[in-house]
Amino acid sequence: MSRPPSRRATKRAARKERRAARALAASTIMPPEGVPIHLPVAGLGVRTGAQIADVLFTMGVAISFTVFLAATEIASGSTVFAVFMLLFFIARIPYYVFAELAWNGQTLGKKWMKIKVVSHDGGSLSTHALVLRNLMKEAEVFLPGTLLFTLDAANPIAALASLAWIIMALTIPLTNPHRRRLGDIMAGTHVVHLPHPILLKDMASDQPQDVARAVKERFAFLPHQLDHYGAFELQTLEKVLRAEGRARSPAARTRQQETLVAIVDKIRTKISYPDPIPQADAAAFLRAFYVAQRAYLEQRQIFGDRRDDKHHAQDDENTQE
Amino acid sequence: MAQSRPKPLLQSQDQIRSARFRKEREADWTRLEKLVAAAERNGLQSMEFSDARDLSALYRQATTSLAIAREISLDKGLLEYLEALTARAYLSVYAPQERLGGLLTRFFASSAPQAMRRSVWYILAGFLCMGLGALTGYLLYFENSAWYHVFVPNSLAGGRGPGASTEALRNVIFQPDGIHGGLGAFATYLFSHNTRIAIFVFGLGVFACLPAILLTFYNGLILGAMYALHVERGLGWELGGWLSVHGVTELSAICIACGGGLQLGAAVLFPGQNTRRTALYLAGRDAVKLALVASLMLFAAAILEGFFRQTVQDTATRYTIGWSVGALWLAWFALGGRQR
Numbered sequence: 001m002s003r004p005p006s007r008r009a010t011k012r013a014a015r016k017e018r019r020a021a022r023a024l025a026a027s028t029i030m031p032p033e034g035v036p037i038h039l040p041v042a043g044l045g046v047r048t049g050a051q052i053a054d055v056l057f058t059m060g061v062a063i064s065f066t067v068f069l070a071a072t073e074i075a076s077g078s079t080v081f082a083v084f085m086l087l088f089f090i091a092r093i094p095y096y097v098f099a100e101l102a103w104n105g106q107t108l109g110k111k112w113m114k115i116k117v118v119s120h121d122g123g124s125l126s127t128h129a130l131v132l133r134n135l136m137k138e139a140e141v142f143l144p145g146t147l148l149f150t151l152d153a154a155n156p157i158a159a160l161a162s163l164a165w166i167i168m169a170l171t172i173p174l175t176n177p178h179r180r181r182l183g184d185i186m187a188g189t190h191v192v193h194l195p196h197p198i199l200l201k202d203m204a205s206d207q208p209q210d211v212a213r214a215v216k217e218r219f220a221f222l223p224h225q226l227d228h229y230g231a232f233e234l235q236t237l238e239k240v241l242r243a244e245g246r247a248r249s250p251a252a253r254t255r256q257q258e259t260l261v262a263i264v265d266k267i268r269t270k271i272s273y274p275d276p277i278p279q280a281d282a283a284a285f286l287r288a289f290y291v292a293q294r295a296y297l298e299q300r301q302i303f304g305d306r307r308d309d310k311h312h313a314q315d316d317e318n319t320q321e
Numbered sequence: 322m323a324q325s326r327p328k329p330l331l332q333s334q335d336q337i338r339s340a341r342f343r344k345e346r347e348a349d350w351t352r353l354e355k356l357v358a359a360a361e362r363n364g365l366q367s368m369e370f371s372d373a374r375d376l377s378a379l380y381r382q383a384t385t386s387l388a389i390a391r392e393i394s395l396d397k398g399l400l401e402y403l404e405a406l407t408a409r410a411y412l413s414v415y416a417p418q419e420r421l422g423g424l425l426t427r428f429f430a431s432s433a434p435q436a437m438r439r440s441v442w443y444i445l446a447g448f449l450c451m452g453l454g455a456l457t458g459y460l461l462y463f464e465n466s467a468w469y470h471v472f473v474p475n476s477l478a479g480g481r482g483p484g485a486s487t488e489a490l491r492n493v494i495f496q497p498d499g500i501h502g503g504l505g506a507f508a509t510y511l512f513s514h515n516t517r518i519a520i521f522v523f524g525l526g527v528f529a530c531l532p533a534i535l536l537t538f539y540n541g542l543i544l545g546a547m548y549a550l551h552v553e554r555g556l557g558w559e560l561g562g563w564l565s566v567h568g569v570t571e572l573s574a575i576c577i578a579c580g581g582g583l584q585l586g587a588a589v590l591f592p593g594q595n596t597r598r599t600a601l602y603l604a605g606r607d608a609v610k611l612a613l614v615a616s617l618m619l620f621a622a623a624i625l626e627g628f629f630r631q632t633v634q635d636t637a638t639r640y641t642i643g644w645s646v647g648a649l650w651l652a653w654f655a656l657g658g659r660q661r
Contacts, residue, residue, distance in 0.1 A: 035384040037408045104416040124415035127424055132609040139524020186605035195405035200398035205340040235397040294395050295337040
């Protein structure tokens with residue numbers, strides 16, 4: 001007997017769901033074509049990582065170039081100092097602006113972390129936006145940061161003020177779902193993870209033609225047997241089937257086989273499939289069930305009956321009440 | 322959805338609808354993937370015409386495929402792939418296409434002076450802040466010269482103060498700077514006190530104007546107190562010349578940065594019918610140009626300070642250089658980018 005979930009657990013689940021919905025809403029961008037696409041918002045951690053990588057890189061270049069100049073004695077002391085100061089200046093704002101302009105919203109650190117600046121309204125990035133967001137970075141993070149390092153205990157008020165300033169600049173991203181800092185808000189941009197397209201094979205049509213037909217004739221499913229599950233279960237089954245046959249060690253293969261058999265038993269009980277399935281046929285049965293279930297659900301969906309998961313029948317009743 | 326490509330009927334008959342859908346378009350998607358990779362690697366500019374044309378055409382096809390797939394397919398692998406592919410293609414199709422040269426020309430020829438004219442009241446407010454500060458500093462110094470130490474930080478005073486002799490003050494103004502000159506001095510001045518102030522003033526403007534006003538006012542106080550000190554010793558005219566060389570440009574830059582900051586602060590304080598976020602976004606359009614103009618002026622001021630301030634010893638020449646450069650700036654702001 002299963003106990004009803006405690007109140008706290010339901011609350012937690014509800015909160016999790018809300019958070020997922022918010023993340024999905026935040027990741028949606030509407031390009032001019034009018035088909036919304038999803039680009040997951042990059043968190044503060046990965047952005048800080050990219051920033052640190054950028055700082056290390058630019059400072060590394062500036063310092064090594066200066067050391068090279070000083071060591072080869074091409075220039076005098078004051079010129080070396082001037083060159084260093086110029087490089088240091090370039091490494092603070094112009095580098096970010098020009099890198100993001102040239103590489104469409106990516107600096108070297110961002111490339112390395114596979115994140116990217118995008119325009120918040122779905123259009124293309126404007127120069128104005130890139131200049132503004134990097135100019136504000138100076139005012140938001142770098143200046144108070146360097147101030148914090150250079151100040152000493154003799155002047156606690158200034159140190160505290162710049163500390164409060166940094167904390168405030170870092171809390172602003174946490175208060176909005178797109179994790180935009182002040183410069184992002186003003187420039188109308190935010191930072192996203194770059195998605196990586198990998199075309200997986202279609203589980204419904206990757207078998208040779210004759211095998212597929214033979215399987216289809218062996219396992220037949222009636223419409224009422226396909227009424228139990230929804231898209232969620234179907235896609236979970238898809239994931240299981242994709243993993244099938246990939247196991248390397250014999251032990252892993254046995255475990256996988258056991259999982260498949262367990263799934264077959266569950267499904268057979270649920271849809272009251274009469275014929276027993278021999279263990280060797282478990283994978284073939286699941287494949288056939290996957291194809292039949294997907295064809296059925298997709299057809300229902302075309303007719304306007306979208307079934308998200310196995311609770312779809314109850315949901316329908318609730319809406320009718 | 323029907324395509325002209327001949328297909329073995331038997332094969333596709335057996336497949337379910339979404340699998341057929343995928344099979345018909347798969348080749349296009351793979352080609353789009355290749356084109357996107359090429360565009361990301363080398364940029365759209367270096368692509369051949371046919372490739373660039375195909376990229377945008379295939380991208381639009383892919384968005385349509387995505388919209389259809391969301392309706393008819395439950396194949397998660399396919400949906401995720403299309404989602405990622407369309408997003409990647411979108412990012413490279415809508416990449417900024419402007420050349421750097423064109424950007425710079427546009428900034429100098431039209432957008433910067435236009436932004437300056439649009440925000441003339443904010444900039445005047447910036448000048449007002451500094452002017453009032455200077456006046457206050459000047460008057461307070463004559464009331465009690467001890468105020469000087471309150472206003473002017475030691476690092477900036479460089480030994481100049483009410484205790485210093487008139488001769489020492491004159492030396493600072495006319496000393497032929499041997500050690501600091503040329504490129505080294507230029508770099509030093511670039512990161513001097515005023516540059517930092519300008520960046521602070523702009524960035525702090527967002528926080529409801531007040532920090533920007535205070536900082537500019539304070540900068541005015543320093544100026545006023547220092548000027549009063551020299552007037553007291555009968556060196557007012559000479560100090561004016563010494564400051565004019567770079568000061569006309571540099572102090573104007575601070576006031577302009579203050580104007581930009583005020584614009585941002587005003588958007589936060591009085592957003593009007595917009596939300597604060599939108600108001601900030603709208604105000605940012607001009608404010609960022611003001612900040613860029615200010616940084617450009619600071620750069621010019623560092624050149625003037627590094628190369629001309631100590632090499633030109635004649636006070637009248639100093640005035641001429643400083644104020645004619647100022648007049649050039651003003652001409653750019655007033656006349657640049659007008660529609661003919």
